[in-house]
Amino acid sequence: MVILLASSLHARGVYQTDKDFLDEVFDNAPPKSKKIMLVGKLRKSVEKILEHPYGSLRIRYWKKDEKTAWILEEIGKVEPITFGIEIKDNQIQDIKVLEFREIRGWEVRYPAFRKQFEGASLDGMKLNREVDGISGATLSVWAMTSIAELSLFLDQYVKNK
Amino acid sequence: MKKIRITLKAINQVHKFTGIAVCVFLIHLSITGIFLNHTEELGLDEKYTASPLILGLYNISIPNKEESFSVDNHFISRFGNQVFLDNQPVFKSENPIIGAVIFNQMLVLAFQKELVLLTEEGELIEKLTTATGLPENIQKLGGSDRLLLLRASNQSWESEDEGQEWRGTDSNFNEWSNEVVMPNEKIQQVESYFLGKGVSLEQFFLDLHNGNIIKGFGKWLLDIIAIFLLLISISGIWIWLRKKRY
Numbered sequence A: 001m002v003i004l005l006a007s008s009l010h011a012r013g014v015y016q017t018d019k020d021f022l023d024e025v026f027d028n029a030p031p032k033s034k035k036i037m038l039v040g041k042l043r044k045s046v047e048k049i050l051e052h053p054y055g056s057l058r059i060r061y062w063k064k065d066e067k068t069a070w071i072l073e074e075i076g077k078v079e080p081i082t083f084g085i086e087i088k089d090n091q092i093q094d095i096k097v098l099e100f101r102e103i104r105g106w107e108v109r110y111p112a113f114r115k116q117f118e119g120a121s122l123d124g125m126k127l128n129r130e131v132d133g134i135s136g137a138t139l140s141v142w143a144m145t146s147i148a149e150l151s152l153f154l155d156q157y158v159k160n161k
Numbered sequence B: 001m002k003k004i005r006i007t008l009k010a011i012n013q014v015h016k017f018t019g020i021a022v023c024v025f026l027i028h029l030s031i032t033g034i035f036l037n038h039t040e041e042l043g044l045d046e047k048y049t050a051s052p053l054i055l056g057l058y059n060i061s062i063p064n065k066e067e068s069f070s071v072d073n074h075f076i077s078r079f080g081n082q083v084f085l086d087n088q089p090v091f092k093s094e095n096p097i098i099g100a101v102i103f104n105q106m107l108v109l110a111f112q113k114e115l116v117l118l119t120e121e122g123e124l125i126e127k128l129t130t131a132t133g134l135p136e137n138i139q140k141l142g143g144s145d146r147l148l149l150l151r152a153s154n155q156s157w158e159s160e161d162e163g164q165e166w167r168g169t170d171s172n173f174n175e176w177s178n179e180v181v182m183p184n185e186k187i188q189q190v191e192s193y194f195l196g197k198g199v200s201l202e203q204f205f206l207d208l209h210n211g212n213i214i215k216g217f218g219k220w221l222l223d224i225i226a227i228f229l230l231l232i233s234i235s236g237i238w239i240w241l242r243k244k245r246y
Helices: A002-011 A018-025 A040-050 A111-117 A138-160 B008-037 B052-057 B184-195 B201-210 B217-245
Strands: A033-037 A058-064 A067-075 A080-088 A091-100 B065-071 B074-079 B082-085 B088-092 B099-103 B106-110 B115-119 B124-128 B138-143 B148-152 B155-159 B167-169
Touching: A018 A067, A018 A080, A018 A091, A033 A138, A040 A138, A058 A138, A058 B124, A067 A138, A080 A138, A091 A111, A091 A138, A111 A138, B008 B201, B008 B217, B065 B099, B074 B106, B074 B184, B099 B138, B106 B138, B201 B217
Parallel strands: none
Antiparallel strands: A033 A058, A058 A067, A067 A080, A080 A091, B065 B074, B074 B082, B082 B088, B099 B106, B106 B115, B115 B124, B138 B148, B148 B155, B155 B167
């Protein structure tokens, strides 16, 4: 029991800072951030993807050449999980857990699981592939899938703007 | 094989000691039972208690008030890891609030590593971090008509665009946001968020009656009392029958 509790507590925390994530995505030269206000039709589309409103009114992103990076949050069970997403050519290059605050479901941070998202793109408003779940981490898997869909949708939105 | 004889004296002893053991609980069960029988007449289902002792039995507690700031007509406070705008929970933070100001009709809250922008209604606009160019290690936050000001890493910084871009400044600005004492009335309003109405007296008497008030063990304690009551009844009948025979 003590070992289980200790491992759960250990799983909570910052795995990578926002700054380190952006340095990694943009080879230590991240561009200036840009922002999107979630208003009107865009807000409704975001709400449709997540099945609830996004946690803030403004979303920030970083764009250089054809690559965009997003730092987004989504609730796992009760606490928000911070994800970092790298997108190029309308496909996810990488999705990472930057900060995990829940006591369960942290397994989504493992590269073996995240690999399923590499190369994923949108088919309508959904991912073009099925993502295998993890027993005991269902809500975190759902959160990561929703955020993958949201980031791809926003990537298209800023490119078509 | 030796035959065990149950004597009247032994049964009398069992009867006497189980009687003493259960009498306190019988009084407890009787009193709580009477209250439960008259819940509606006594209005127990409409009365609530917020006694810390009773709430403690239900693991309901109020986290400590950590920091509080006054902005415009609002109070920004943190109880445990919950940040409040007046008595409305707005978001969670395990880090202390360093300052809070109003700027361009937005509430700006500073933490060591981030600035949080809220609407005046408490809706989250955005969290700014070092990834968005925020200076590291924030120590103080201030605001003037057109500038947001920070003291971070022992240097002063200013921003004209809601914290999107920061530049170092030699300004001798000293009207930094400071903690204030929160009036008791305001504290109580926040505390009511954690307590709700409290615990209804009906629920309290019910849990006293069925032993659930003592988590885990209470149920078993009541089972033991029930066995004692069976024992006292059986021994009582036995004694009565034996006495009748003589």
